[in-house]
Amino acid sequence: MIATCSCGAVELQAFGKPIVRSVCYCADCQKGAHEIEALPGAPAVSDPDGGTGYMLYRKDRIDYAKGAELLRSHKLKPTSPTNRMVATCCNSAVLVNFDRGPHWISAYTARFQGDLPPLECRVCTKSRPEGVVLPDDVPNYRTYSLGLILKLLASRAAMLLGR
Numbered sequence: 001m002i003a004t005c006s007c008g009a010v011e012l013q014a015f016g017k018p019i020v021r022s023v024c025y026c027a028d029c030q031k032g033a034h035e036i037e038a039l040p041g042a043p044a045v046s047d048p049d050g051g052t053g054y055m056l057y058r059k060d061r062i063d064y065a066k067g068a069e070l071l072r073s074h075k076l077k078p079t080s081p082t083n084r085m086v087a088t089c090c091n092s093a094v095l096v097n098f099d100r101g102p103h104w105i106s107a108y109t110a111r112f113q114g115d116l117p118p119l120e121c122r123v124c125t126k127s128r129p130e131g132v133v134l135p136d137d138v139p140n141y142r143t144y145s146l147g148l149i150l151k152l153l154a155s156r157a158a159m160l161l162g163r
């Protein structure tokens with residue numbers, strides 16, 4: 001799978017299936033999306049219903065093929081360990097990573113081209129904008145789902161075992 005910024009100067013290659021494809025409605029993702037979308041020329045980050053789509057990949061399954069030097073961290077607070085990485089060429093939100101901790105990155109689904117793997121769940125739906133009614137095509141979790149956490153742990157174990 002290939003993800004690019006809207007002008008094409010930044011390109012990520014993701015190998016294999018994502019750990020999970022989900023949509024997050026938490027307050028931080030909504031705030032991050034609004035702040036980045038307010039930058040000049042920025043393409044949409046979140047969906048019209050307030051959700052932000054992500055494909056989670058192990059760090060070792062992501063290759064920064066082009067333009068890595070154009071990525072800049074957008075933090076909601078200076079002390080936050082969470083980096084929303086924005087392509088400075090065209091203000092596209094490309095991925096979320098962390099100063100420390102997690103072994104995965106969350107790439108913004110909006111930046112991927114071609115056939116996407118199916119959506120698996122929506123998380124943090126209790127924070128969705130008032131009045132938004134979600135379809136029930138996939139599980140909608142009010143906070144984070146246990147299944148998602150188990151998948152992340154399993155992917156960590158597989159990575160440590162070199163698989």
Ligand SMILES: [Zn+2]
Pocket residue numbers: 005006007008009010087088089090091092
């Ligand atoms: Zn760009």
Ligand SMILES: [Zn+2]
Pocket residue numbers: 024025026027028029030124
């Ligand atoms: Zn979120």
